[in-house]
Amino acid sequence: MSGAGKSGLVWNIYCKWRTSNNSWKHAWASVSHPFNPTDFSRNLLLHLLPKSTSSEERYYKAHPAKDPIQECQHLLHEHVYLVVIDGLQFKEDWDWIKSNLIGSGGLRSCIITITSEESVGKHCVVSSNNAVVHNIKGLEADAALELFKKKCMLYLSVFPQDRIIRRRRLVWRWIAEGYSKGTDSISMEKYAEKLFDEVSALSIIQPVLKASKVIGYRVNGFFREYIISRPVEERVFFPVEVSALGRGHGRLTTEGIGQHLAVGDSWDVDRVVFEGLDFSRLRSLTVFRTVFWPWYVPDRMRVLRVLDLENAEYVSNYAFEKIMKLLPRLKFLSLRGQREVSRVPDSVGELMQLQTLDIRDTSIVALPPCITRLQKLQYIRAGTTIAFTQDDSLSAGEHSTPLSRRSNAMASRLLARFSRRGPDGSCRNGVEVPRGIERLKALRTLGAIDVNTAGDATLSEIRSLFRQLKKLELFMINRKISGWFLSHLFVAQHLESLSMQFEKSDHFVHWDYISLPRSLRSLKMHGHVEQLPRGIEYLGNLLKLTLEKTTLFTPDDIEVIGTLRSLRTLRLRVNKDQDGELQYHSSLFSKLEVLEIVCKSKLRVRFDIDAMEKLEQLKIHCLQGSEMQFSGLEHLFSLKQVWLMGSIDDALKVALEQQLVKHLKKPAPKLEVEPRSSQESSEESN
Known part of the structure; x- marks a missing residue:
């Protein structure tokens, strides 16, 4: 059984034994796959050589001109060793080891083999005298959870204290390490996320906030230093x-x-x-x-x-x-x-x-065809991260001052340096995928994909993956392909996160024949969006919604979004250069906790009495040319903080402060100001 802890158990016993038995020599060697006799013998020889020599001397003694196989055989028969052979998978590999290194008779050493194959273990017993097979079984669910939690805690000492760690990075590392065990009712990813939450609750990892948003986690410095500083004699008894x-x-x-x-x-x-x-x-x-x-x-x-x-x-x-x-x-x-x-x-x-x-x-900018051979691949993240608050006006300079033009020129050079470009020189945020992508039956996360560069056959293959995906990110969607391609989204019954970027130069997308899956928990729409998707009000599981529109949000739009019963985070961006108003009524957004508004127009935002009764965070991001006005902040009963970011207008800052002073909540909600010069991306890109 793989992942039961066979190697860990034997390693602990091996370490205890070697500290208490000075008369016996010891060696541990892992079997590579495919099996290479010379490499295995050289690896074993590194351990068989006397421990009194330095690391450098042992390394060069293990790589002599003479045959390392003969050297291993000589040492094993001249001395008494405890030898552990880990990762044995095939009977033929053991037959070679027994025939060429151990031989028949005259060997006083003890050989322990570790294998996940029962037939291989029994074969070792049959071909050897006085041999015993021990079957290591997995722990019960509760005991396994506690052990995996302990492993995850110690595993965190890999990361320095000053490193910000993404949640998704840890989750998939733990899965690769075998710390997450999926069951019929819970996937390995969900199990690893549960472990993350439990470890986080112990404050061994602590959230890092930016504008009240969790952008990652840091390892508790005291905990890491304690683990790393332990002597080797102590650390060998840790499960990690x-x-x-x-x-x-x-x-x-x-x-x-x-x-x-x-x-x-x-x-x-x-x-x-x-x-x-x-x-x-x-x-x-x-x-x-x-x-x-x-x-x-x-x-x-x-x-x-x-x-x-x-x-x-x-x-x-x-x-x-x-x-x-x-x-x-x-x-x-x-x-x-x-x-x-x-x-x-x-x-x-x-x-x-x-x-x-x-x-x-x-x-x-492109995934190679060879990627389609990886049948166990579950998670592909490619492309570039787009900042929802990026100011498109950086490239414009029609009415700019000489100073701003120099700043914009510098920004343009930086963007050109770090932008990803395709063969035609066009800037890309997604990658091109090869034909055969549909063969990845284990795939659960795919993004970001440039659908504009894909042919009809490749698009059909991507569409065939909709049924199995949990997270999907699509870029450069245009009207030509949006209808027949996106119309199959309704079959994506497991899809929880969907991000779509539409071509800004294209005409708007018609949603008449497109139905979004009701399993969605996160939805992001960027680019040329002129109307809301049909049936968005039926997304009862939706927790996060990010919308960028080229037109103003109408009262009907606000009412439709406001009826989403599970919505906790709403991010709106208005790119239209005209006056407008957003009014939030008392009967809408009953569970909304975070509202972020990004705008570059003369937008007026008004909150009615009893509007958004659970709203705690209001984030206002002013793009260049923005002249926003807010009223009714005193009606937001649960409000804790207001963040003012971007190209800040002093008049807006004063107006917000005056309203917050009148707030019934004492102490009054705080106004936090973050000018453009000090801003960093606060989006945790999973």
């Missing part, structure tokens, strides 16, 4: 072993690398020392704020499951392509934010265990 290469934590030996390794920028890079380390049990490698070199992934990392380069300082196409050939068991791969990476190598198509591929905010 984390090693860190950084200031004060770089004293590692060939036995010092456990299951997880974090490389930080404060580590004094030493290639010789690094290549001398034993990576036979390493399951995850995370790089922070330092250049990622290809030699960080030697050919001995055969059991690596997680490679997280999201916070690396620099990753090149060359490094990306080279390491992909060495990681056959990889389940989680993240290059998020690595702008220098512009292509996915064909070798990624050989990662048959891959579950998560995160290439968000890279320069990759």
